[in-house]
Amino acid sequence: MQDPQRTVKISVKNLDFFYGRQQALYNITIDFMANEVTALIGPSGCGKSTLLRTLNRMNDIIPGTQVRGEILFEKENIYNPTVDVVRVRRRIGMVFQRPNPFPKSIFNDVAYGLKINGLRDRKEIRDRVEMSLKAAAVWDEVKDRLNQSALGLSGGQQQRVCIARALAIEPDVLLMDEPASALDPIATQKIEELIVELKKKYTIIIVTHNMQQAARVSDITAFFYIGKLIEIGKTDVLFTRPQLKQTEDYITGRFG
Amino acid sequence: MTLHFIREIEKIKTRILSLSAYVEESVVMAVKSLTNRDGDMAREVIHRDRKIDEAEVELEEECLKLLALYQPVAQDLRFLIAILKINNDLERIGDQAVNIAYRADTFAQYQGIEIPETVQIMADNAENMLSDGLDALINLDVKKAQKVCLSDDVVDNMHHEIYSMVSTEVVKHPDQFGILFKFTEISHQLERIADLATNIAEEVIYMVEGRITRHQGKKSNGDAAGM
Numbered sequence: 001m002q003d004p005q006r007t008v009k010i011s012v013k014n015l016d017f018f019y020g021r022q023q024a025l026y027n028i029t030i031d032f033m034a035n036e037v038t039a040l041i042g043p044s045g046c047g048k049s050t051l052l053r054t055l056n057r058m059n060d061i062i063p064g065t066q067v068r069g070e071i072l073f074e075k076e077n078i079y080n081p082t083v084d085v086v087r088v089r090r091r092i093g094m095v096f097q098r099p100n101p102f103p104k105s106i107f108n109d110v111a112y113g114l115k116i117n118g119l120r121d122r123k124e125i126r127d128r129v130e131m132s133l134k135a136a137a138v139w140d141e142v143k144d145r146l147n148q149s150a151l152g153l154s155g156g157q158q159q160r161v162c163i164a165r166a167l168a169i170e171p172d173v174l175l176m177d178e179p180a181s182a183l184d185p186i187a188t189q190k191i192e193e194l195i196v197e198l199k200k201k202y203t204i205i206i207v208t209h210n211m212q213q214a215a216r217v218s219d220i221t222a223f224f225y226i227g228k229l230i231e232i233g234k235t236d237v238l239f240t241r242p243q244l245k246q247t248e249d250y251i252t253g254r255f256g
Numbered sequence: 257m258t259l260h261f262i263r264e265i266e267k268i269k270t271r272i273l274s275l276s277a278y279v280e281e282s283v284v285m286a287v288k289s290l291t292n293r294d295g296d297m298a299r300e301v302i303h304r305d306r307k308i309d310e311a312e313v314e315l316e317e318e319c320l321k322l323l324a325l326y327q328p329v330a331q332d333l334r335f336l337i338a339i340l341k342i343n344n345d346l347e348r349i350g351d352q353a354v355n356i357a358y359r360a361d362t363f364a365q366y367q368g369i370e371i372p373e374t375v376q377i378m379a380d381n382a383e384n385m386l387s388d389g390l391d392a393l394i395n396l397d398v399k400k401a402q403k404v405c406l407s408d409d410v411v412d413n414m415h416h417e418i419y420s421m422v423s424t425e426v427v428k429h430p431d432q433f434g435i436l437f438k439f440t441e442i443s444h445q446l447e448r449i450a451d452l453a454t455n456i457a458e459e460v461i462y463m464v465e466g467r468i469t470r471h472q473g474k475k476s477n478g479d480a481a482g483m
């Protein structure tokens with residue numbers, strides 16, 4: 001990671017994570033670089049989603065969890081007791097596996113985060129909603145039905161509205177937990193194109209079970225196995241000549 | 257990867273090995289038809305080429321099918337890419353065997369001139385390189401593949417030697433220009449066989465180690481990831 005053009009956005013240092021007494025992550029050290037897409041891959045139970053959720057303290061809501069080590073976001077440990085968790089989640093947004101539109105109009109869905117963050121200026125809210133829907137590449141499809149429920153949209157459109165909602169509060173980092181796994185190939189392609197587009201402005205960390213998707217959209221791929229980071233490398237290298245046999249066996253489908 | 261994919265890969269291995277053996281036999285027969293002035297054998301080599309061409313196309317289609325259906329990565333991807341290239345190299349080696357066979361057929365009808373010993377030595381060298389390259393493929397033997405790559409210069413030098421020898425002879429016997437010139441053609445064809453055997457060896461190294469070793473004298477490979 002010596003490229004002077006690359007800057008670290010989130011730095012995870014010696015992270016252990018426990019669900020009760022069950023350890024899910026072991027001594028993870030990994031840097032996520034700004035304006036890059038990092039894919040986290042590995043078989044179910046390898047800890048990739050757990051790691052993703054530690055990055056904006058989403059695991060805090062699960063009782064009995066425990067974190068050791070540090071996650072530095074812009075040089076501050078987000079687990080520092082003085083840190084404002086809401087602010088962390090505003091800066092590090094999340095998109096989930098299944099689209100989860102709110103039971104509101106498309107407009108109010110995207111505007112929700114802005115309003116609860118205290119924005120009152122109607123014009124600014126309108127502008128930010130439009131900008132977010134455009135950035136999420138769904139504006140043209142919904143601009144004439146902003147007052148209707150997002151639940152009437154297709155799965156792919158719903159997911160892009162959810163991405164717009166995450167973008168509306170202007171985060172720095174987007175965490176995506178299998179954002180296309182519930183979508184058909186065309187909707188998946190749109191999300192993938194969007195990810196590549198969004199990295200110009202945001203740092204993206206994506207968990208995916210779809211190896212081809214990791215290969216297509218990410219710059220860096222990290223392979224996890226039973227709670228450990230096994231190998232990390234440039235995606236094109238990792239998918240053509242991985243350094244370790246364990247990685248080779250996983251990506252070629254020989255185990256896992 | 258599924259058991260089905262692994263079975264398909266095994267089928268491709270069997271096909272490439274059988275094509276290799278067939279092409280190697282064509283080269284041996286072509287050289288023999290030249291040194292033994294055996295026109296029948298030369299014509300058989302020419303006849304065999306159609307089967308090589310057909311096998312090449314079939315194998316290529318199989319590889320493309322697996323690439324499209326399974327989107328393989330890492331060792332599986334390197335294997336299929338290397339096989340696609342080796343398949344093409346083998347077909348071109350087959351073409352060179354045919355070219356030699358055409359000249360052998362001429363020499364079978366023209367007894368007035370001796371086949372120079374250097375041509376025979378060069379043919380032995382090219383045949384050995386091909387045989388070692390194919391052994392390296394069968395056993396995924398990187399050391400043997402590297403040995404093949406190193407042998408290429410020897411054959412190249414012999415090609416220059418034959419060229420000089422023919423130039424000298426043409427001055428002495430200008431009336432035999434046409435037939436003497438055929439030696440440079442044969443030498444060129446043997447040199448191409450050695451080059452293609454080297455390609456096969458380089459592909460074996462890529463398949464096993466993921467390193468592209470071509471053009472190393474000219475440019476370093478700039479290996480992997482500044483991670």
